[in-house]
Structures are given as structure tokens and as C-alpha cells.
Amino acid sequence: MNNFFERRYVIQGIFICMAVALLGRLFYIQLVDDQYTVSANRNVKKTFILFPSRGEIFDRKGKVLVQNEPVYDIMVTPREVKPFDTLKLCQLLGIDKAGVEKRLRKALIYSRSLASAFEKQLPLKSYTAFSELSYEFPGFVGVQRSVRTYPDSVAAQFLGFIDEVTDNDIKKSHGYYKRGDYIGRTGVEKAYEDSLRGQRGVKTALVDSKGVVKEKFLNGLEDTAMVAGDPLISSLDIDIQKLGEKLMKNKVGSIVAIEPSTGEILCFVSSPGYDPNLMVGRERGNNAAELYKNPYNPFFIRPIQAYYPPGSSFKPLDALIALQSGLIKPQTTFTCTGIYWAGNQGVHCDEVHGVCDLSRAIAQSCNTYFDNVFEKLMNVNGPKSIESTFADWRAKVNKFGFGVRLGVDMPHEKWGNVPTNAQYDKRFGVNRWRSSSIISLGIGQGELLATPLQLANIECIIANHGYYYKPHLIKSIGNRAVIKKDFTQKISVGIDDQYFEPVINGMQQVVERGTAAASRIPGIVMCGKTGTAQNPHGKNHSIFVAFAPRDHPRIAIAVVVENAGQGAWWAAPIASYIVEKYLRDSLTSRASGKTPQWIMDQNLLPALKTDVAAAKQKAVADSVKSVKKDSIKQIKSAARGNKHNQQQLVAIQFRRKENE
Known part of the structure; x- marks a missing residue:
């Protein structure tokens, strides 16, 4: 009997222990461990990331340069995937069986429980077919995104392109970007990424056992709104941009036009260019590979990255420094015999100009005159003091924006080059070089190099009689008209207003009856300067810089056509048509007979090695x-x-x- 009661207590004890264990486990599951809560929630609710549309980009007149087009990424979460009809999925997404297996392996390597992109940028038609049968593919879900589209297919290097983020991008963003996100990689897209990208949103919904969305979870209480990116109003004028790209077809070079009174960039042509639509969509990778193979390098942003000797377009700058220094006056003359001797080195002119004052020397592009000016600048303190004198001259040239970054709101701007004392000490020896050693600088040659943006900015300085605004690409972000304070501040170059008129007189004569007379615009007073930049790798570069009209200038421009010969042959007529289009919105004939269509039809691509x-x-x-x-x-x-x-x-x- 006693044994019976003892066994009963033992059994009761066992049951009590089991009950306590079960209650403890239940307590742990419900209040301590959230694993099962999460798992249960996954069966009834699902969180969706809402990707914002990037901000659109417009030209200065409100015309669309970049807009968005909806596409869909198919995301996969490996732990949720169950056996499915592989062939049907292949047909819906337009991929093969090997592609499915490859994508699943990649997703597994990334994470079993986190979603990653399985197939990207499906157009609406393809996604609609998939979404109707999505219940047959558990673990696969569509996410709406947007891609860029370019209605006029222009200004590719100006606008730049977006690209999928890398691990380094994710790390630098401190977790803001996630795998599969997109980021501005070049151009305006990169420079204004923070404004354009917007803010992601989150939506939580109740789903049934097949994963089909039924309704909002808690009436959207846990949802956060998606915020679209800010639109940008650019300074670009799409009409002259289109014309510029057509005129530069089958040519290598650049066109940069700036509004002198604001520093806003009106035209930004880098040739050869490419259709920016090639850098979006499912064929983007193949298209990019082909563009990278192009020997003329369409991804190279020539307006801010290409270096050219400024040639004769540099001569007005040296004249202004000499006028400010009191070394010459507008009436100062030098006699040109067709050659200037710097020691035993002869610098030739295209012709014998005879006696020239400043304005005539600019109009006729007389090398002899400006070599004399440069020699005066270098020997003002005596030949043996050239080290300090040259350093002072270099600092004055830097004030004009040569050899320094102008600070344009675009990544990867280059400096150009104004040589240093150290360069010449290394080349000639310390205290072993004189003005005759570096005489080519006086006519914009030698080691002097500039970007097309810097060349155009010089014209803004001359047009404004001694100051400029930092060149920039964007006028406003969203509703904010002023984006950067330093874009609204005048930058003085240290030359008095009075010294610009004789230089401008000469530049007007260049177009009226000088080297660019064949490109004169009827009814518009344009002041310009031709340049023929020596090129050690082939035919000379054709350069032309100008501003117009003379009174109250509205546009300053620099045109470079590589391996095209004299500035008057190609750069000048191209610039004149851009200027006329901007000022009049029409085109007239030229004395040269070179029509816009004729220029467009000419192939000046340099021969490849x-x-x-x-x-x-x-x-x-x-x-x-x-x-x-x-x-x-x-x-x-x-x-x-x-x-x-x-x-x-x-x-x-x-x-x-x-x-x-």
C-alpha cells in the first residue's frame, strides 16, 4: 500500500515537473525569445521597402533633361523558396535554367534570410505577367524602382549616370545604402546625389498563406512615407546643347559656354559623346563595355578634364598683366618682321605685321608683339631675378583660373598646368634659365595647359572687366533658388577696369576684320580670339574663344576641335553659330560659306595610332x-x-x- 502511494507521488512529481517545464518554455517563447514571434509574423505580415524616384533634372527653361521610368526588381529570400516550376519562371523573366541556378547560388551566398536582387529592371509588361503568377513562386517578390530616361538623348557627360552601389559605397554611407540600391556615379548625378536620391519608405501589409497581400498592417501605423528626390533646375540651355553636339559630330573636342553675369554654364559639350539611354536598362552592362572600347573615349569629360595649350587665346591675358604692371600702354608698339629672336631661338609669325600697337597685335595675333610683352614681364627686375619674377607672374595667372580648379559643381575637375620654378630648375638647372628659355609661354604654348572650362572662364573675366563667378551647372534645387553662397560672389583677378577696353577693341577687330572675320555674325558684335595650339602628337588643335554682345555680354564661349588646324577654320564658325542660336534663336549665313549642316557632315576624327x-x-x-x-x-x-x-x-x- 505504502509503495502505491509512493509511486503516485513520484508520478505526480513527474507530471508537475513536466508542467513547470512546459510553462517555463511557453514563458520563454512568448516573452523572452522572439524567434517564433518573428516567424509567425512572417506568415501574416510582410514588410516592403518603397524606393523613391530620383529627382528629375530640367534645363534653364524648364525642359526635361532627365526623368524616371518605372521598372521592377524581382527579389528572392532563399529560406522562403519552395519547389517551383523553373521553366515557367524562365519564360516569365526571359532567362535560362542556368541563369536561375546561378542567381539562386548568389542569393544564398549573400544571405539565407535576407532578400537580394534575383532579376533587375523588368519592364512593366514583363512584371505584370510575373505578378499574376507570383503565388506559384514563394520567396520571390517584385519591388518597384525607377530608372532614368533621357527624352532628348543629350548632355550625357554633363548629366552623368547612376550605377548599382558597391560594398565600398555601402560602407562610406554608414549603412544608408543597401545592396541593390543605385547611386550617382558621374556628372550632376554624383555631384547632387544627396538631393536627387530622396528617402526610402516602408510599408507593412498582411498577407495570406500564399504571400498575397490582403490589407495594410495596423492600418499603416508602422508605415513610413517615401520621399521623392528633389528636382534640379540646371543652367543648361538644351537648344544650344543640341546644336553643339550636332556641330561636333565626328569631331573630338569640347564646347563650353557660360553666362558671364552669373557663372551659369549654358552649354557643355564633350565630343565624342554617347546616348545616355544606353546606360540604363538590362543591356546597360553590354552597352557600357562597348563604350569603354571606343578608342575616342566618350566617357572622358573633356570640358573639365582635357588639357590643351591655350595658344593665342592666352595673349589677351598676358597683355592685361603687363598693362596692370605699367610695362606697356595701349599705344605701345613693337615691330614685327615675321620672326622674334629669343636668344638663338626664333619664334615665327604667320606674316610680317610691321608696327603693331596692342589692339592690332590682338586682331592680327602677332607672336612678335606678345613675345616682347612676355620678355618685359620676365625681365622687369633684371634677367637674374627671373625666379622671383616668374613666381609673381605665375600667381597672377593663377588668379585668372589657370593652373587651379575653378570649383565647378561636378566631380573630377582637373587643374590645367602653369609651370613652376621647380619644373624649370629641374629642366635647365637652378639659375640657368632666362626669359628666352621659356619664351613660348608668351604665346600660350610650352608647358602651359588649360581645360576648355578655364578658357571659357577667361572670356567671362574679360567680358566683366576683371571678375568672374564660379562656373556652375545647377541653378536651383527644389524650391531653393540659391544653392551655394560662393557661386554668387564676385572673384576679382586684380586688373583695373580701364585696361580691358583696349584688349576688347582688339578682340572685336579679330571678328570684324581679323583672323575670325569669316565667322562674323551679321548684326551681333562678337569679341573673340582665334588660337592654333601646337600638338606634338599630330595636327594642331583649332581653338576659338569669344563673348557677345560686346555691350552687356550674355554669353562667353570656348571651342576646341582637336587636330583640326587653325582656330579660324573650325572652332570659330562653330562658336559663332552657338552664340547666334543663343542670342537670336536663329541661324544666318556666314562669309565663309560654312553652313551648320556642312560642318555637321564633316568628319575630323583624328587617325588612330x-x-x-x-x-x-x-x-x-x-x-x-x-x-x-x-x-x-x-x-x-x-x-x-x-x-x-x-x-x-x-x-x-x-x-x-x-x-x-
Whole structure:
């Protein structure tokens, strides 16, 4: 009997322990461990990330440059995937079985429980077909995104492009960006990424057992609103941008136009360019690979990255420094005999200009005059003091924006080059160089290099009689008209107002009856300067800089056409049509007879090195064949009576076959 009661207590104890254990486990599951809560929630509610549209970009007149188009990414969470019809998924998404397996492996490597992109940028039609059958593919869900689209397919290098974030981008953002997000990679898209990207939103919804959304969770109490990116109003004028890109078709070079009174960039052409629509969509990778193969490098942003000797376009700058220093006056004359001797080094002019004052020297682009000016600048403190004198001159040139970054609101702007004392000490030896050693700087050659943006900015300085505003690409962000304070501040170059008129007189004569007379615009007073920049790698570069109209200038411009010869031949007529289009919104004929259409039709692409090498090889081969044919003819003639020569003929023909 006692044993019975003892066993009963033992059994009761076991049941009590089991109950306590179960209650403890239940307490742990419900109040301590949230694993099952999370799992349960996954079965009834789902969180969706709402990706904002990037801000649109407009030109200065409100015309759309960049807008958005909805696309869909198919995301996959590996732990939620169940057996599915692979063939059907392939048909819906337009991929093959191997592609499905590859994508699933990649998703598993990333995370079993986190969603990652399975297939990107599906158009609406393809996504609609998938969404109707999405319940057959548990673990797969569509997420709406947007891609850029460019209605006019212009200004690719100006606008830049977006790209999927890298691990480094994610790290730098301190967690803001997630895998599969997009970021501005170049151009305005990169410079104004923080404004354009917007703010992600979150939506939580109740779903059924098949994952189909039924209703909002808690009436949207946990949701956060998506905020679209801010629109940008750019300074670009789409009409002259389009014209500029057409005029530069099949040419290498750049056009930069700026509004002198504000520093706003009106035209930003980098040629060759590309259709920005190629950098969006599912074929983006293939298109980008092809563009990278292009030997003329369409991704190179020439307005702010390409270096050119400014050539004669630099001459007005040196004249202004000399006027301010009191070394010359507008009436100062020098006699040009067609050559200027700097020691034993001769600098040639295109013609004998005779006696020239400042305005005539600018109008006729007289090298002799400006070499004399440069020599005065370098020897003002005596030839032996050139080190300090040159350093002072260099600092004054830097004030004009040469050899420094102008601070344009675009990444990867280059400095250009104004040589330093150290460069010349290394080249010639300390205290072993004089003005004659560096005389080419006086006419914008030698080691002096500038970007097209810097060249255009010089014209703003001359047009404004001694100051400029930092060149910039964006007028406003959203409703904010002023974006950066330093874009509204005048930057003085330290030259008095009175010294600009004689320089401007000469620049007006350049267009009225000087080197650019053939590009004069009827009814518009344009002041300009041609430049023919020496190029050690081939034909000279054609350069033209200008502003117009003379009174109350509205546009300053620089045009560079690589390997195109004199500035008057190509750069000047291109610039004149851009200026006229901007000021009048129409085009008239020119004395040169070069119409816009004629310029568009001309192919001035420089010959590639491989093409030159191939041409040389062909010429050598043709020459060898010609020699062989002549030799055979001579031997045949002599062989008629000479058995030895007949044998020689046979041997030559045999060797010829072997070579062929």
C-alpha cells in the first residue's frame, strides 16, 4: 500500500515537473525569445521597402533633361523558396535554367534570410505577367524602382549616370545604402546625389498563406512615407546643347559656354559623346563595355578634364598683366618682321605685321608683339631675378583660373598646368634659365595647359572687366533658388577696369576684320580670339574663344576641335553659330560659306595610332612589291639571252611565293 502511494507521488512529481517545464518554455517563447514571434509574423505580415524616384533634372527653361521610368526588381529570400516550376519562371523573366541556378547560388551566398536582387529592371509588361503568377513562386517578390530616361538623348557627360552601389559605397554611407540600391556615379548625378536620391519608405501589409497581400498592417501605423528626390533646375540651355553636339559630330573636342553675369554654364559639350539611354536598362552592362572600347573615349569629360595649350587665346591675358604692371600702354608698339629672336631661338609669325600697337597685335595675333610683352614681364627686375619674377607672374595667372580648379559643381575637375620654378630648375638647372628659355609661354604654348572650362572662364573675366563667378551647372534645387553662397560672389583677378577696353577693341577687330572675320555674325558684335595650339602628337588643335554682345555680354564661349588646324577654320564658325542660336534663336549665313549642316557632315576624327601603323605597313608592303615587280621585269628582259639570269628569275619567283 505504502509503495502505491509512493509511486503516485513520484508520478505526480513527474507530471508537475513536466508542467513547470512546459510553462517555463511557453514563458520563454512568448516573452523572452522572439524567434517564433518573428516567424509567425512572417506568415501574416510582410514588410516592403518603397524606393523613391530620383529627382528629375530640367534645363534653364524648364525642359526635361532627365526623368524616371518605372521598372521592377524581382527579389528572392532563399529560406522562403519552395519547389517551383523553373521553366515557367524562365519564360516569365526571359532567362535560362542556368541563369536561375546561378542567381539562386548568389542569393544564398549573400544571405539565407535576407532578400537580394534575383532579376533587375523588368519592364512593366514583363512584371505584370510575373505578378499574376507570383503565388506559384514563394520567396520571390517584385519591388518597384525607377530608372532614368533621357527624352532628348543629350548632355550625357554633363548629366552623368547612376550605377548599382558597391560594398565600398555601402560602407562610406554608414549603412544608408543597401545592396541593390543605385547611386550617382558621374556628372550632376554624383555631384547632387544627396538631393536627387530622396528617402526610402516602408510599408507593412498582411498577407495570406500564399504571400498575397490582403490589407495594410495596423492600418499603416508602422508605415513610413517615401520621399521623392528633389528636382534640379540646371543652367543648361538644351537648344544650344543640341546644336553643339550636332556641330561636333565626328569631331573630338569640347564646347563650353557660360553666362558671364552669373557663372551659369549654358552649354557643355564633350565630343565624342554617347546616348545616355544606353546606360540604363538590362543591356546597360553590354552597352557600357562597348563604350569603354571606343578608342575616342566618350566617357572622358573633356570640358573639365582635357588639357590643351591655350595658344593665342592666352595673349589677351598676358597683355592685361603687363598693362596692370605699367610695362606697356595701349599705344605701345613693337615691330614685327615675321620672326622674334629669343636668344638663338626664333619664334615665327604667320606674316610680317610691321608696327603693331596692342589692339592690332590682338586682331592680327602677332607672336612678335606678345613675345616682347612676355620678355618685359620676365625681365622687369633684371634677367637674374627671373625666379622671383616668374613666381609673381605665375600667381597672377593663377588668379585668372589657370593652373587651379575653378570649383565647378561636378566631380573630377582637373587643374590645367602653369609651370613652376621647380619644373624649370629641374629642366635647365637652378639659375640657368632666362626669359628666352621659356619664351613660348608668351604665346600660350610650352608647358602651359588649360581645360576648355578655364578658357571659357577667361572670356567671362574679360567680358566683366576683371571678375568672374564660379562656373556652375545647377541653378536651383527644389524650391531653393540659391544653392551655394560662393557661386554668387564676385572673384576679382586684380586688373583695373580701364585696361580691358583696349584688349576688347582688339578682340572685336579679330571678328570684324581679323583672323575670325569669316565667322562674323551679321548684326551681333562678337569679341573673340582665334588660337592654333601646337600638338606634338599630330595636327594642331583649332581653338576659338569669344563673348557677345560686346555691350552687356550674355554669353562667353570656348571651342576646341582637336587636330583640326587653325582656330579660324573650325572652332570659330562653330562658336559663332552657338552664340547666334543663343542670342537670336536663329541661324544666318556666314562669309565663309560654312553652313551648320556642312560642318555637321564633316568628319575630323583624328587617325588612330593603329590606323597610322597599318597605313605605314601597307605603304611599305606596296613599295616592296613595286620593287620586286621592277626587278623581275629587268631580269626577264636580260634573261632572254642569259641562262644565268633565267635561273635567278626562277629563284626570285620562288622566294616571292614563299613570302606571299
